[in-house]
Amino acid sequence: xxxxxxxxxxxxxxxxxxxxxxxxxxxxxxxxxxxxxxxxxxxxxxxxxxxxxxxxxxxxxxxxxxxxxxxxxxxxxxxxxxxxxxxxxxxxxxxxxxxxxxxxxxxxxxxxxxxxxxxxxxxxxxxxxxxxxxxxxxxxxxxxxxxxxxxxxxxxxxxxxxxxxxxxxxxxxxxxxxxxxxxxxxxxxxxxxxxxxxxxxxxxxxxxxxxxxxxxxxxxxxxxxxxxxxxxxxxxxxxxxxxxxxxxxxxxxxxxxxxxxxxxxxxxxxxxxxxxxxxxxxxxxxxxxxxxxxxxxxxxxxxxxxxxxxxxxxxxxxxxxxxxxxxxxxxxxxxxxxxxxxxxxxxxxxxxxxxxxxxxxxxxxxxxxxxxxxxxxxxxxxxxxxxxxxxxxxxxxxxxxxx
Numbered sequence: 416x417x418x419x420x421x422x423x424x425x426x427x428x429x430x431x432x433x434x435x436x437x438x439x440x441x442x443x444x445x446x447x448x449x450x451x452x453x454x455x456x457x458x459x460x461x462x463x464x465x466x467x468x469x470x471x472x473x474x475x476x477x478x479x480x481x482x483x484x485x486x487x488x489x490x491x492x493x494x495x496x497x498x499x500x501x502x503x504x505x506x507x508x509x510x511x512x513x514x515x516x517x518x519x520x521x522x523x524x525x526x527x528x529x530x531x532x533x534x535x536x537x538x539x540x541x542x543x544x545x546x547x548x549x550x551x552x553x554x555x556x557x558x559x560x561x562x563x564x565x566x567x568x569x570x571x572x573x574x575x576x577x578x579x580x581x582x583x584x585x586x587x588x589x590x591x592x593x594x595x596x597x598x599x600x601x602x603x604x605x606x607x608x609x610x611x612x613x614x615x616x617x618x619x620x621x622x623x624x625x626x627x628x629x630x631x632x633x634x635x636x637x638x639x640x641x642x643x644x645x646x647x648x649x650x651x652x653x654x655x656x657x658x659x660x661x662x663x664x665x666x667x668x669x670x671x672x673x674x675x676x677x678x679x680x681x682x683x684x685x686x687x688x689x690x691x692x693x694x695x696x697x698x699x700x701x702x703x704x705x706x707x708x709x710x711x712x713x714x715x716x717x718x719x720x721x722x723x724x725x726x727x728x729x730x731x732x733x734x735x736x737x738x739x740x741x742x743x744x745x746x747x748x749x750x751x752x753x754x755x756x757x758x759x760x761x762x763x764x765x766x767x768x769x770x771x772x773x774x775x776x777x778x779x780x781x782x783x784x785x786x787x788x789x790x791x792x793x794x795x796x797x798x799x800x801x802x803x804x805x806x807x808x809x810x811x812x813x814x815x816x817x818x
Contacts, residue, residue: 442471442787442805443765444720444728445501445514447492448738448756450483460735463489463505464756465517470726470742471787471803477740477755480517491530491761495561498766502538504528509540511564514765523564527552532585532592534614536561539592541582549600555582556594556610570612576619578610584634586641589659590614593641595631596621605630605648607665609641609657624655628665631655633678635685637700644678644687652689654703666703668696677719677729681709688716710747720762726750730759782806 445467451460463483468475483489489505494514501514509528511521527542527550538559542552554569555578570577580598587593594610607628608621624631624645631643640658645665647653652669669689677695678687684706685698693713697706711729718730725745732738738759742751784805786794794802 442469442803443498444468444470444475444740444753445492445494445763445765446477446730446740446755446759447489447503447761447763449488449490449758449760450486451735451757452487457487459487461757462486465489465492465501465503465512466755467514468740468753469785469805470728470751471785471805473793475742475751475753477753479756480514481512481519489760490528492763493531493533494763494765495533496766501763502531502533504531504540509538509559509564511562521562521564523559523566525557525559525566526550527581529582530584532587533561534587534592537567538564539585541585541594543581543583544600549581549598555580555596556612570619578608578621580606580608582610583632584643586634586636587614588636588639588641591659593634593657595634595643597630597632597646599630599632599646603648607631607645607655609634609643609655609663622657622663624653624657624663625665627651627653627667628655628663632673632675633687635678635680635700637680637683642680642685642700642703644673644685646672646674649674652687654685654687654698656701656703664703668698668703668705677716679719679721679727681721681727686719686721690715712741712743712747712749717758718760718762720764722764728762728764730755730762732758734758 448464450463463486464479465481466477466479468477483505486505491504493502501512503510507526509523509525512519525540529541529543532539538561540557542555554571556570558568560567572579578596580596581600583595585594592612596608596610598606607624610621612619628645630646632646633644635642640656643655645653649672652673653665653667655663655665657663671689674690676688683700685700686695688695695709695711697708699706716729717732720728727743729741738755738757740753740759743749787803
């Protein structure tokens with residue numbers, strides 16, 4: 416076993432590389448697979464599962480950390496800020512788990528749990544369908560204690576202090592939690608609202624996205640605003656931009672729905688996919704106008720994540736018997752394909768190192784799991800040059816090894 420006492424290689428900091436090494440691509444990739452369900456019989460064909468793979472390996476292999484037996488599907492996964500733990504919403508339960516072993520550390524019953532957002536000592540949970548159908552809840556937004564998962568607060572649906580319809584994605588901008596409100600599981604009754612909860616004062620209000628902004632599925636943090644990708648009533652796609660102190664701006668961008676397909680922020684733009692199209696459309700995140708396209712993989716993509724170095728990860732599935740994640744370069748070229756469970760619906764990248772000045776501090780006491788060069792090839796501890804050193808605590812360090 417390699418421990419901190421044997422972590423004796425010399426780390427050299429090169430002034431000319433300071434900007435390039437201030438943050439690095441997180442090699443550890445966590446994937447939450449929703450599983451498969453026979454909707455006619457209600458039989459669970461494959462239970463949801465959480466797993467991970469190391470994108471630095473030449474041939475990455477998906478390792479299952481936990482199978483959520485007794486659940487028909489799972490929706491969201493979020494890592495804690497230190498990367499040590501991972502939170503999962505699975506149908507009617509929120510779990511806090513060890514990100515290395517998959518051990519369940521705490522759990523809380525939350526019927527209809529959809530997406531999660533970690534903020535300080537709270538975990539916000541949106542609520543929507545339960546048991547495959549639309550359900551009325553007393554509250555569609557709840558907050559759990561981040562450590563114990565005990566129920567801390569909720570916002571009543573019938574008192575105008577919280578969302579009154581099914582909720583989905585969330586993002587925090589300028590201290591305000593933005594909540595996508597879509598009523599998406601009451602077919603034909605979709606709404607288009609963004610709830611705003613001031614995390615300091617507790618004040619709550621809503622922004623109407625207008626008749627073209629129905630069914631916000633994605634809520635993307637653009638730094639000074641949020642942009643939502645709206646599936647409408649499954650007959651078109653629109654984008655909406657919500658900025659503090661102004662009305663929402665909504666633009667219809669396609670005559671076909673985006674459905675629940677993949678979308679992400681890339682730089683100052685939005686990538687999103689319209690049903691039936693193999694490539695991704697790209698829109699300016701400020702003006703919501705056409706900004707070109709990205710090739711994708713030529714098929715419908717279920718989930719995606721964008722790494723800091725520009726690589727794009729795509730989750731693909733047939734929803735019946737297979738699922739995989741592709742790692743692609745910024746230009747769309749395929750780098751790796753990793754077989755996973757069915758319906759990889761959430762892809763999460765482990766935290767990056769914030770400063771090269773903290774390398775020795777980050778490495779202290781942590782076992783070294785592997786070393787690679789920048790091409791992802793394994794290297795020996797004494798190999799000179801730039802190395803990516805993956806630690807057992809989930810961190811990946813960029814170091815320069817001198818002879």
